[in-house]
Amino acid sequence: MASKSKPPVFESWGRYPKLDVRLEPLFWTDEYPRGTRLPPSVLAVGMGRSYGDVCLLEGGTLLSTLGMDRLLHFETATGLLRCESGVTLDQILRFAVPRGWFLPVTPGTKYVTVGGAIANDVHGKNHHVAGSFGNHVPRFELVRSDGSRAICSADENPEMYHATIGGMGLTGLITWAEVMLRPIASRKIRYTAIKFSGIDDFLAISGSSRSECTMAWIDCISQGRAFARGIYMQGDYSEVMEPKKASPKPRLSVPFDFPSWALNRTSMRIFNELYYRKQLRRQVTGQIDYEPFFYPLDSVLHWNRIYGKRGFLQFQCVIPWRYGRDGILAILETIAESGMASFLAVLKVMGEIPSVGLMSFPQPGITLALDIALKPEVTFPLFERLAEMTRELGGRLYPAKDACMTGQHFRSFYPQWEQFAVYRDPAFTSAFWERVTADA
Amino acid sequence: MRRRRSQTESLEERPNEARAARTDRPRSKQTMPKTVLVLGATSAIAQAWMRLLAPQGASFFLVARNATHLDSVGKDLATRGAAAVYVETIDLDETTAHAGLLERAVDALGDVDCALIAHGVLGDQAAGERDFAVAAASLQTNFLSTVSLATWLANYFAAQYHGSLVVISSVAGDRGRKSNYIYGSAKAGLNAFLDGVRNRVDREGVQVLTVRPGFVATPMTAHLSRGPLFATPDAVARDILHAIEHRRDVLYTPWFWRWIMAMVRMIPEWKFKKMDL
Numbered sequence: 001m002a003s004k005s006k007p008p009v010f011e012s013w014g015r016y017p018k019l020d021v022r023l024e025p026l027f028w029t030d031e032y033p034r035g036t037r038l039p040p041s042v043l044a045v046g047m048g049r050s051y052g053d054v055c056l057l058e059g060g061t062l063l064s065t066l067g068m069d070r071l072l073h074f075e076t077a078t079g080l081l082r083c084e085s086g087v088t089l090d091q092i093l094r095f096a097v098p099r100g101w102f103l104p105v106t107p108g109t110k111y112v113t114v115g116g117a118i119a120n121d122v123h124g125k126n127h128h129v130a131g132s133f134g135n136h137v138p139r140f141e142l143v144r145s146d147g148s149r150a151i152c153s154a155d156e157n158p159e160m161y162h163a164t165i166g167g168m169g170l171t172g173l174i175t176w177a178e179v180m181l182r183p184i185a186s187r188k189i190r191y192t193a194i195k196f197s198g199i200d201d202f203l204a205i206s207g208s209s210r211s212e213c214t215m216a217w218i219d220c221i222s223q224g225r226a227f228a229r230g231i232y233m234q235g236d237y238s239e240v241m242e243p244k245k246a247s248p249k250p251r252l253s254v255p256f257d258f259p260s261w262a263l264n265r266t267s268m269r270i271f272n273e274l275y276y277r278k279q280l281r282r283q284v285t286g287q288i289d290y291e292p293f294f295y296p297l298d299s300v301l302h303w304n305r306i307y308g309k310r311g312f313l314q315f316q317c318v319i320p321w322r323y324g325r326d327g328i329l330a331i332l333e334t335i336a337e338s339g340m341a342s343f344l345a346v347l348k349v350m351g352e353i354p355s356v357g358l359m360s361f362p363q364p365g366i367t368l369a370l371d372i373a374l375k376p377e378v379t380f381p382l383f384e385r386l387a388e389m390t391r392e393l394g395g396r397l398y399p400a401k402d403a404c405m406t407g408q409h410f411r412s413f414y415p416q417w418e419q420f421a422v423y424r425d426p427a428f429t430s431a432f433w434e435r436v437t438a439d440a
Numbered sequence: 441m442r443r444r445r446s447q448t449e450s451l452e453e454r455p456n457e458a459r460a461a462r463t464d465r466p467r468s469k470q471t472m473p474k475t476v477l478v479l480g481a482t483s484a485i486a487q488a489w490m491r492l493l494a495p496q497g498a499s500f501f502l503v504a505r506n507a508t509h510l511d512s513v514g515k516d517l518a519t520r521g522a523a524a525v526y527v528e529t530i531d532l533d534e535t536t537a538h539a540g541l542l543e544r545a546v547d548a549l550g551d552v553d554c555a556l557i558a559h560g561v562l563g564d565q566a567a568g569e570r571d572f573a574v575a576a577a578s579l580q581t582n583f584l585s586t587v588s589l590a591t592w593l594a595n596y597f598a599a600q601y602h603g604s605l606v607v608i609s610s611v612a613g614d615r616g617r618k619s620n621y622i623y624g625s626a627k628a629g630l631n632a633f634l635d636g637v638r639n640r641v642d643r644e645g646v647q648v649l650t651v652r653p654g655f656v657a658t659p660m661t662a663h664l665s666r667g668p669l670f671a672t673p674d675a676v677a678r679d680i681l682h683a684i685e686h687r688r689d690v691l692y693t694p695w696f697w698r699w700i701m702a703m704v705r706m707i708p709e710w711k712f713k714k715m716d717l
Contacts, residue, residue, distance in 0.1 A: 027659045028509050070516035095520065
């Protein structure tokens with residue numbers, strides 16, 4: 001009936017690169033590295049929602065943590081949750097929201113594990129007030145390939161703590177972690193959406209915003225007068241006490257791969273035009289549920305299939321304030337000129353709160369993130385050019401989103417990489433790490 | 441040899457949280473089990489099933505072989521709202537220890553509504569074909585130890601005139617196949633045994649539910665490639681809870697296995713013996 005030969009298929013969210021991976025599921029926190037019939041190189045992986053190859057490994061073994069999904073302790077008074085590392089943010093919300101608690105920081109999808117959120121030190125719409133995910137993880141346990149297990153926090157094994165947060169999973173296996181949740185009174189978000197006509201308008205609105213959660217959708221196809229127009233979205237948790245139920249499971253799913261021509265310049269232009277025009281007034285306010293506010297794309301499962309079998313790349317940079325405005329403009333112009341379109345481009349101001357991770361991506365400035373369908377002859381040269389511009393502007397790219405930055409670029413974005421490499425577990429590596437350190 | 445350790449302890453009680461969480465998910469009107477004994481509590485299906493009960497404030501007595509794993513399962517249930525969690529580490533192959541164990545469970549829980557027997561091993565079919573000791577070990581775990589537990593529990597439930605005895609069997613018990621007939625024969629024996637027990641104690645108000653899952657994505661099947669027939673432990677757990685609430689006798693889960701196995705049983709033996717199954 002079931003055959004025993006075919007390995008399970010495992011792709012990262014961008015579906016590029018496609019590598020042969022071997023998946024070994026872990027169900028208990030004490031399973032690794034006992035019974036080591038595993039090959040020497042391994043990497044822990046959760047939901048595989050990072051876009052490129054930080055969660056892939058060719059010729060080694062991916063340790064799937066999804067079976068380690070137990071909640072271990074919850075302090076009702078403080079909101080401190082201890083859970084195994086394969087627990088997803090979705091599972092945390094199902095548990096916490098009815099009890100009046102919410103994630104301290106959440107990325108644009110709830111389908112990531114706690115281990116993945118720590119390893120990539122993910123950030124969210126509230127970065128300017130809350131920092132990144134690692135800022136809310138006081139403690140975790142790290143298991144190394146030599147079998148040693150260590151509790152890591154700012155006081156215990158602090159070097160390993162700082163190296164593991166944002167450490168791309170390379171310092172060992174996180175088995176459990178503590179996350180400090182934040183209280184909420186209701187599922188509702190008080191929400192305002194403001195149209196802006198260009199980057200200066202964006203910066204003016206952004207400068208005067210006092211909201212806890214902010215981000216902007218930006219049209220990066222239209223040129224001329226409509227260039228860099230967009231919608232600024234801000235929200236705050238409603239303070240009106242209401243009963244809170246867990247969210248229903250999503251019903252929509254993209255059942256098959258779209259053909260690669262489905263997303264083209266014209267369809268994207270139409271999408272961007274409609275998206276900008278669906279809001280008639282300059283400013284709209286109201287109350288919405290947290291699901292569409294934080295996770296608009298999670299309502300459609302497998303949305304990455306709209307980019308077809310070939311997959312897509314995501315570009316995310318952060319440009320420091322010094323060159324922020326002009327830098328972002330130059331990058332947007334380069335993308336628009338390339339003819340490569342993106343229907344999902346996001347602009348956000350990053351705050352001053354320092355990340356606790358040695359290799360964390362966030363830094364003060366403006367961050368731009370967008371998806372671009374994969375057309376090898378156009379996309380790779382464009383990304384190389386964008387990476388070079390980012391370097392010249394003193395910014396950096398986000399490894400969790402990346403599938404093609406050069407080793408040289410990586411090492412100039414993260415000059416601390418050699419200091420970090422000391423803490424890497426000799427058995428842990430990833431396709432990303434191999435790629436960016438091969439020519440060092 | 442497997443280590444055997446016996447200890448009974450209670451994780452902290454959280455009645456308030458249980459009450460808060462009770463509004464999470466409205467369930468059907470039939471009563472959910474409130475005091476639950478689970479043998480083989482670290483099995484994936486058992487864990488998924490207990491997670492459905494914990495937010496409703498159920499109390500658990502958990503039995504498994506691995507103390508570390510059992511501890512994390514107990515903590516998970518306590519965190520999710522279980523009113524009380526008792527754990528005991530024991531190797532269920534030792535049938536002489538069963539009576540004492542079950543008495544301690546009844547003692548701790550006060551009164552048991554529902555017992556789930558979920559322990560089992562897939563075993564090494566190829567080794568069992570050559571070595572009777574391997575086959576006998578599989579029968580000990582999958583058949584004899586369950587017979588011992590079910591006998592005690594059926595009598596206990598019959599004496600109190602209520603209770604649900606739920607046993608995880610398998611579709612593998614419906615017909616012997618060359619790829620896993622040792623495991624399958626243990627389950628087949630179990631199915632017949634449970635039919636008989638049901639026939640005896642149904643009139644005392646006791647439910648005996650034989651659960652026959654198909655392929656479930658669990659550690660037991662981690663070495664198989666996951667085809668479209670694989671169900672999640674969560675889906676199987678929901679089916680089991682539904683079957684308890686509706687006092688079913690035999691549950692195929694997911695549902696389509698009832699029809700698949702009906703067809704498999706209809707194949708004439710002269711044909712079946714030549715098939716690669």
